[in-house]
Amino acid sequence: MPQSLARIKKDFTEGLSQISRFWGFPKGMGAIFAALYLSPTPLSLDEIVAETGLTKGAISTEIRALARMGLVHRSTKLGDRKDYYEAEADFYAAIKSILRERQxxxxDRAVGSVKVALATMDENWVDNEEWKFTYKRVQALQEFFDAIDSLAKAVIKLEGLGLSNVSKVLGVLK
Amino acid sequence: MPQSLARIKKDFTEGLSQISRFWGFPKGMGAIFAALYLSPTPLSLDEIVAETGLTKGAISTEIRALARMGLVHRSTKLGDRKDYYEAEADFYAAIKSILRERQxxxxDRAVGSVKVALATMDENWVDNEEWKFTYKRVQALQEFFDAIDSLAKAVIKLEGLGLSNVSKVLGVLK
DNA sequence: TACTACGTTTAGTATTCACTAAACGTACAT
DNA sequence: ATGTACGTTTAGTGAATACTAAACGTAGTA
Incomplete structure (x- = not known):
């Protein structure tokens, strides 16, 4: 017997919700994205309410976060007061957008505090083993963060290059 | 006036706690790691209690998660019933370990559900526009997850290659 | 002006979750 | 066996957070 589309969509939405929660986002956010992603046409707020069962208020706030991350886009129709939303289907573009947002x-403020700790030590140098050890450790972490940062920047700069290509390149490195 | 080491450590710990929370981990986990990371010698459970102010119970459970991710290592001394913990100082190794763990x-279970949705559709093919559209979308997401997966595997396989080198390679790609 | 159709904000609630305190299990010592 | 020094598990609590329901603001329409 053939599974209904509704059933497929429900399972899919369930999966995305879990993934969303796994990454520390509200699971409703995953559901909203799933609804938009599986819709051939942009949806209005009320249509998303119908799809997800969430209230307008919740969707209003969460969809703004999604838009800020570049995962959904807002549009309007002439002579129609409603807002319409559609999912970003190019995930690679979305990742870049998220990385940009994260900047x-x-x-970053927290990472900055590590940098501050290092600067403070520079200015108040004490010459004993414990001090030196601590300095080296803090410095190592700071360098690690710098590496992450430049990695993110490199990914952002990459043009029209899919993730699979990136992994291919890395695979060759050995 | 010279800042005390204690002060530096406190700021550093504060920063790591925030970073931990940002990535969806308990902030206590960041504090525990900070204590170990800044200690020249492995610490016992009770010493971590003293450093962080958390209770044994909390540390016991959270340090197990850290160990599972490869961020800390447990060791023992002969003739000493205590366990000792030290931080993994090689962050690149830690990342690889985390990626492995994530497997x-x-x-992954959630990602698997997307794969299942796709298989279900394969077996119950219906030939209309909506069905085809849905199929293509689900398929695209599945391919994206596959790309992420092979990217993770590629990173895991890389030997003795720092993050900065990786970003250098990507920077050349254009 | 009042009315309607929106999106947003707010106040309150339910749930999740980190953490504490204390009981528990275990291995070793006496 | 009794006691002691550990790590772990569990029951409970407080705080953070996702969400609801409803008030609100606003722009178009009669």
């Missing part, structure tokens, strides 16, 4: 985040 | 996670 000015809470994460 | 059998909740995330």
């Amino acid at each position: 000015n985040s809470e994460f | 059998n996670s909740e995330f």
Whole structure:
């Protein structure tokens, strides 16, 4: 017996919700994205309400986050007061967008604090073993963060290059 | 006036805690790692209690997660019943370990569900536009996950190659 | 002006989750 | 066996957070 499309969509949505939660996002966010991603046409807020069962309020706030990450796009129709949303289907573009967004985040402020710790030590140098050990460790972590940063920047700069190609390149490195 | 080491350590720990929280881990986990990372010698459970202010119970469970990810290592001393823990200082090795760990996670189960949805559609093919559209979308997402997967595998396989080198390689790609 | 159709904000609620305190299990020592 | 020094597990708590319901603001329409 053939499975209904509705069933497929439900399973798919379930999966995306779990993935969303796994990455620390609300699971409703995954559901919203799934609804948009599986829709051939852009959806209005109320249509998303119908699809996901969430309320307008929740969707309103969460879809703004999705838009900020570049995972969904907002559009309007002339003579129609509603907003319409559609999913970004190019995941590679989405990743780049997310990395860009992350650049000015809470994460970067925290990374900055490591840099500050290092600078503070530079200015107040004490010449004993414990001090030196601590300095080397903090420095190593800071270099690691720098590497992550330049890696993210490199990925952002890559043009029209799919993820699979990247992994192919890495595979050759040996 | 020279800043005390204790002060530096506190700031550093604060920063790592925030970073930990940012990535969806408990902030206590960041504090535990910071304590170990800044210690020249392996620490016992009770010493970590003293450093972080957390209780044994919390540390016991969270340090197991850290160990599973390869971020800390457990060791013992002969004639000493205590366990000792030290931080993995090679972050590149840690990343590889984390990627390996992720292989059998909740995330992969969710990804698997997408694969299942696709297989279900294969077996129950219906020839209309909506069906085809849905199929293509689900398929695209599945390919994306595959790409991520092979990327992770490629990174795991890389031997003795720092992150900075990887980003250098990507930078050349254009 | 009032009315309608929107999206957003807010106040309150339910649930998740990190963490504590304490009981527990275990291995070794006496 | 009794005690002691560990690590682990569990029951409970407080805080963070996702979400609901409803008030609100606003722009178009009569």
